[in-house]
């Protein structure tokens with residue numbers, strides 16, 4: 001009996017897949033089809049898959065060609081499967097020509113003709129509206145943002161707004177988009193807005209964009225006070241618009257996994273969270289400029305507070321800060337947030353360097369995320385009995401902004417106004433703690 005194996009995602013199953021499965025089956029007597037798991041696909045950069053793994057397995061079964069369906073969940077699994085299932089032929093579409101020659105050591109490799117003119121990507125694009133994204137601001141983060149939109153279906157950056165004509169033009173030229181210096185003209189030509197302008201302009205730009213009925217993704221710090229955050233979310237809610245804080249780590253797969261693992265009790269009750277983030281900068285730079293709302297708190301508190309709040313919630317008891325100022329900006333701030341049953345602390349630096357890791361301590365063990373924890377791609381769950389330790393590896397693709405962009409568009413498409421990865425009330429709580437610092441509540445200078 002000749003045993004054949006083939007693999008794929010089989011999203012929005014189409015004639016190309018069916019032809020491929022038929023041809024694969026014709027190569028032998030028994031066909032095994034490996035369908036990729038959702039997390040495996042995310043890990044290999046396929047962020048736009050529409051059907052979940054169960055739907056995709058059902059679709060493959062319904063073709064009638066598969067004698068057996070298995071799940072592909074890790075890199076290198078093909079070699080294991082071929083040996084485990086005693087496979088004679090590995091078959092795959094010709095778009096992979098040459099890529100699987102390494103399997104020749106284990107079985108015969110056959111590249112089957114691919115069906116032209118149809119693909120899951122094409123089907124997704126046809127059924128997906130394209131959102132014209134306008135970027136407000138043209139600084140470092142905006143430059144990182146544009147390439148990330150290329151891997152998200154339905155995202156297309158078309159315009160940039162910067163009151164400085166030269167800066168707007170030079171940014172627009174790099175990315176082949178339209179430059180605007182006037183907000184009113186800019187807003188008429190976009191569907192959604194990404195606010196990546198200087199901190200102190202966020203509130204105003206978000207408000208004006210919402211008033212123009214545009215969905216908004218706003219860079220951190222989203223707001224510098226609780227009342228501003230509340231007001232903006234209320235405004236978005238009333239207008240049925242998505243307003244999302246671009247707290248990139250909150251949307252990244254490895255960080256989401258940490259939260260779900262911890263919440264499921266893998267380290268017992270959480271007793272302490274320690275999160276640090278330092279990026280040393282040299283003058284002249286806006287981070288060190290008091291008039292541009294520089295300082296370690298404004299720069300780095302949003303991400304570290306996000307981690308603490310995702311893990312311990314928003315019902316804290318008290319908050320205090322220890323801060324080192326230079327020319328009116330904090331170059332280092334340490335904050336302590338106490339909860340009824342846990343404590344937490346964060347250390348932030350722009351003029352002081354410290355280890356940027358995340359440690360979540362529990363009654364049974366702890367989670368260790370090495371620096372830079374905010375670009376999470378690896379973490380370890382550790383116990384007293386080290387034989388029980390478990391390491392988790394992820395890929396953190398590109399600049400890591402693709403996850404938030406994907407979430408933002410998915411909220412719009414699916415008419416969701418709040419996202420469990422970062423709830424609006426959690427975002428408001430972040431703004432509230434930043435405000436406490438600026439109000440000097442429990443702040444001591446060192």
Ligand code: C2G
Pocket residue numbers: 007008009010011016017020036072091092093094095096113114115116117118119120
């Ligand atoms: N296919 C085809 N014709 C098309 C589209 C796809 O023959 N028009 C084939 C592909 O070549 C592949 C199979 O259908 O053999 C599944 O395609 P996808 O769902 O796109 O999955 P893919 O990303 O190719 O996964 O481990 C996963 C595998 O490496 C391949």
